[in-house]
Amino acid sequence: MIAEIGHFALILALLVALVQGTLPVLGAWRGNDAWVALARPASAMFFVLVAIAFGCLTEAFVVSDFSVATVASNSHSAKPMLYKVTGVWGNHEGSLLLWILILSAFSFLVAQFGGNLPPGLRARVLSVLGLVGVGFLLFILLTSNPFERLDPAPLDGRGLNPLLQDPGLAFHPPFLYLGYVGLSVSFAFAVAALIEGRVDPAWARWVRPWTLVAWCFLTLGIALGSWWAYYELGWGGWWFWDPVENASFMPWLAATALVHSAIVVERRDALKSWTILLAIIAFSLSLLGTFLVRSGVLNSVHAFATDPTRGVFILGFLIVVVGGSLTLFATRAPALKAGGMFAPISREASLVLNNLLLATAAGTVLLGTLYPLFLDALTGMKVTVGPPYFNSVFIPLFTPVVVAVAIGPLLSWKRDDLLGVLGRLKMVLAATVIAALATWYWLGDGPVLAVLGMALTVWLGGGALFEYADRIKLFRAPAGESWRRARNLPRSAYGMTVAHLGLALTIMGITVSGAWQDEKLQVMRPGETVRVGAYDATFKGAERVAGPNYSALRGTFEITRDGRPVTVLYPETRTYDTSAMDTTEAAIRPTPLSDLYVVIGEPDGQGGYATRIYYKPLVSWIWIGSLFMVFGGALSISDRRHRVGAPSRRRRSVAAAGTA
């Protein structure tokens, strides 16, 4: 019964979304205020109905109603409650429902907080969101109904993949989706602006906070996913350039570019068409990401081809959304009035450079991700594009971005003098050279790339701090004056400094953990000791222990440093009852300075166990840096410019904008 209510609510939601997607935009076109006003109640209704459907599916998972097919194939009665709930989105159908729930929530929020938007723009934005909702609801209802019943119902479910039974991964998809779907708001604003035929600074001021929200969640989602890969997969790595990871990284690159180009539209009224195009690209990439992961096309082109209903729908939907919005862009963008001029050396130009490089980087990642699929589909040849490709393409493209990030904020708008700015940065430049030389000296037989990594860290971190000190005239004005300036700086300025520092910290973590890590792989018998980094790890033995729905082989390792005890680590290999499948649970001792990472493997039959121990200096700063970036984004969102004083649109006749 509950499942049928959910199903019914979804069908009603489709009808409401159809109304939200058509009437307000038509009303805005025909000047029918009643239709325009319909957008707000419709978006509330849309959200409530999808929330009911999502609640019904959650209920089915919580009470383990195995007559629902989704529950039967993805849950198990013996699973801990947390994973019953998170199992709702741990599968294809449920994750699509989560996607649409977040979409309806965003459209509801735009309607509620969009009080200061002109009614016409708000109606068009909500209509576009409604139409995206229609597409997804049709996809769910026609090809992936989460409420399908099984008759007879099985006695128990097939269980959730044990690897996914982990808090890090349980909350990774919601954050990622909040990011993906958040970009749909930027997309809706872009399409609405194209329909209206005008983009002005006020438009950018509305779009930027939404894009920032999406960007923050996307950053958080990616960081969470890579952290999960680090501690759960037991390989000690944290990023594998796996297609699934790339699927979330491409929208992130585009969203990062968008966050920056929207600044230019807001402050200088320039780069309008490019910003609109970026918003379209960013959302298209998040759609592509969702479908790449969800359609199974990555596992096998053939599995995808043998069940074509979903595939064809996905391709059709992508073509309609991407093709439709790009066509609209092609016809409308030339009418957008070009704004402020700027010289090749100016803050605008540095942001253009950042955008070009980020977009190109996203393009190369896209190529590397899709190339094997196309080659397989066209010729049947099996190739893999692995980390070497991405490293050798991505690092050269990203390095100039990082170099420019330190310089850009110091340039003034319109035009500036590069040599003058570099002159102001001479202390940072000196520190960078020293860092590079010091790295070269201490590197030993580590990778030469570490020299670049450390130089970029110091350059970027130093540049961000210098820019902040420069703004508050630190040491150049009396302390009281600096303090007053620091307090009066807008939050978005702090947001930028914190986010750029975060990027520097992440680069530092990546570089140091890669260049100075120590790894020991051996068979150990109880009592044996291995030295890794500055630590000694003594293997005390292994025993079998029982968990709630698994049994595990647990090793005990005593860690000492210079003879003094530091900690005891218990790595496990778990065997889950419901599937004949093992997972490796690395034992990690994280500290701000270094992580110790211990993995225990199979017994060799003679009392020994295969063990692998890593010493990874500063590795946690990869994720701490990501949190800095998220915090910086949040600071920017909270800037009073976005909250107070409804951004007022410059009065300008539509006709004038259209003919210019």
Add this chain to the structure above:
Amino acid sequence: MTPKRRRLWLVIVGMVTLGIATGLVLFAFQDSLLFFYSPTDVVEKGVPPDRRFRLGGLVEEKSVVRDGVTVTFRITDLNEVIPVRFTGMLPDLFREGQGVVAEGKLDGDGVFVASSVLAKHDENYMPPEVADALMKSEQWKGRQAQ
């Protein structure tokens, strides 16, 4: 600066960026495109010893020999057999008779020295390339019953 000149600048910078990116991509594709071969492919095509590739098939029954952290085993597509040597921790799902994909290169004696071994994280999973390769060898029909 006129709008026209600015656009020219943008186009030039954009083209240079794209050109560099294309160069990088082509250069990277040369080295890092990994082909997938089945044991039959390896025997028939005669892969040179220094070329990295991915080898996939079934882990032959009773072929796994452990010596400390070095493991030797044989990968078969039921037609041909290639011996493999690997130093490291085998993935949790590595079993005899199961599908596996190894990445590495042949040494002078025809032994495949693997730098990584993948067995996917699902007990029902047969790497699609392996399933294809087995189909082609015509010795194996459909997915294995679990």
